[in-house]
Amino acid sequence: MTLFSTIVDEVFLYVRERLEELREENLVRELPPPFSEYNVSRGTFRDGGREREVIIFCSNDYLGMTKDKEVLEEMVRAILRMGGGAGASRLVSGNFRYHEEFEDFIRGFFGLKEKQKDVLIFNSGWSANVGVISALCDDNSEIFSDELNHASIIDGIRLSKAKKSIFRHTDLDHLESLLRGSSAKFKLVISDAVFSMDGDLAPLDKIKFLCEKYGAALYVDEAHAFGLFGRGGRGLSDWIGIEPDILLFTLSKSVGLFGACVIAPQYVIRFLRSRARSFIFATALPPFILAGAKKSIQIIERAEDKRRKVFDNSRFLKLKLAEAFGEDEYIRRSIYSQITPFVIGDEVSALEISRLLLERGFFVQAIRYPSVPRGTSRLRITVSSEHSQEEIEILVENLKEVSKNVPRGTLFENRN
Ligand SMILES: Cc1ncc(COP(=O)(O)O)c(C=O)c1O
Missing domain, CATH: 3.90.1150.10 (Aspartate Aminotransferase, domain 1)
Known part of the structure; x- marks a missing residue:
């Protein structure tokens, strides 16, 4: 016992030193x-x-949907029918009727078919940001990211091989000067819609204008806007009246559950199904979550x-x-x-x-x-x-x- 703990202590001495630094x-x-x-x-x-x-006074359950009776009943029905888990990645045996029905519902909710766009479910907002950004951006890419973007965006950027250009918070002049100087094959501008720790809103219309001017794609994380802003809670982009090239919203905040969706052009979604590692190499969300999420969004809309x-x-x-x-x-x-x-x-x-x-x-x-x-x-x-x-x-x-x-x-x- 003593010998064991001594070995562990020595092995982790460096970690303990860093923990001590954190404490200080x-x-x-x-x-x-x-x-x-x-x-x-x-x-x-x-x-x-x-x-x-x-x-x-610190939860993101903004609309109280975690406890909505209709949502809970829908989930109980689905859990009794399909069980508690998906058993595998969707690409293996974890693709259930509820996943497909939910994606279909989101296609209708955002009118995606007419825009030749599609949607893909991820297991969380975190895994969506990390998976999508690292899949889309390689060493021919440059990412322009607001300095106060969420940690999962930062980690997605770190995992990608892209050049990163961080612009000062909501500073359009700074963003423009970085875009002007870029010669990357693929340029991606990323912003939270509502900034999670500051509660201010991204000037999405002006950012979109710059993206069009400099040939960049716009990626908006609507985690804290979905359910609250826009028509029927469709988000800040909808409220402002712009269409991001890639839009992410989570099921974990206003929707009151867990998971996330990414909306993008159909071929981008097809690419993500083959390349987004957090989609491919993770067990799918349990089907009952999607049954609940569909009901929750139907309620939120009204x-x-x-x-x-x-x-x-x-x-x-x-x-x-x-x-x-x-x-x-x-x-x-x-x-x-x-x-x-x-x-x-x-x-x-x-x-x-x-x-x-x-x-x-x-x-x-x-x-x-x-x-x-x-x-x-x-x-x-x-x-x-x-x-x-x-x-x-x-x-x-x-x-x-x-x-x-x-x-x-x-x-x-x-x-x-
Ligand atoms: C802006 C933003 N994006 C993504 C996430 C991650 O979402 P999730 O909690 O669903 O993993 C959060 C949540 O903390 C967030 O605030």
């Missing part, structure tokens, strides 16, 4: 307490032997009241924060979305404010580097259609109280 930088991540009950805006977990209910409630709640939160702490550029820039970055600055203060809020019954996770740039640690506050304005009001009151006793980072000091 306050960047070690710990799992929050697990929920024993969950109901979209409220969760219960065990705390020192007793059950405690908290109000959740859920105008819920969408309005999300945006009303979000504006109310931003207003209350501005009253309590003064308006800052982060609140201003996120005004149109359901995501509100409450930037604190240093990691220790962000963690401490989050911990104190949890003690008072509000679950708002602290977000640190590398999820956000260093020195901009924050609470990423999200609202759903299931929150009430009273809940939001008491969150802000409590935030004001707890932040009085916490040493603040430089950014935070600058707010007042």
Whole structure:
């Protein structure tokens, strides 16, 4: 036993040193307490032997679809009929009626056939970004990516052999100067639609214009926009009125389940089926997920009241924060979305404010580097259609109280 642990310690000495570095930088991540009950805006977990209910302000379950009864019933029917898993990749024996029906439904939802486009299901937004970007881009390609794009886009770029050109956040002049200087055979501009940690919107119409001007394809990740923006929740591109060459949306946020879809020209989808490694070499999503996702999107399409409630709640939160702490550029820039970055600055203060809020019954996770740039640690506050304005009001009151006793980072000091 002693001998074994000594060997392990020596073998992993380097990892332990790096873990220690993370600890010194306050960047070690710990799992929050697990929920024993969950109901979209409220969760219960065990705390020192007793059950405690908290109000959740950091989930992406924006429309409460994780608990929708019709969706759950649809999934139960499918699970009883088809079982719990797909058993293999779709290219082997994991292709079920539900996968095909779902893709057909999405073809109709976005009118893809008329546009000679098609759709492909991936197991998650993460595996879609990594698989698609690395499959499409080789050493004759150049990728132009917003500096605040999601980590899965960054990893897709790293896995590809393409030249990477990172443009300053939503900076069109910078993007244009990079495009102008490129002689790559294949140029791909990639942007989140709604930026996941900042809650601001990409200027997709202007980016599309630059893509057309310089012969680049546009790839838009609609993870946080699908379900909320556009006609029937079709996303920010639909809302703005542009057509990206490649559009990704996830089933994990507003849809309330798991998985993702990529929409692209038919021949691109055919190419991805043969080359996207995260599609080829992974067991397909369980069929019941697609049964639920179809029902969820059908419900979301008609859920105008819920969408309005999300945006009303979000504006109310931003207003209350501005009253309590003064308006800052982060609140201003996120005004149109359901995501509100409450930037604190240093990691220790962000963690401490989050911990104190949890003690008072509000679950708002602290977000640190590398999820956000260093020195901009924050609470990423999200609202759903299931929150009430009273809940939001008491969150802000409590935030004001707890932040009085916490040493603040430089950014935070600058707010007042
Ligand atoms: C912009 C963006 N893209 C992709 C993903 C990954 O999606 P998923 O959680 O479905 O893997 C996320 C989620 O965190 C995201 O915010």
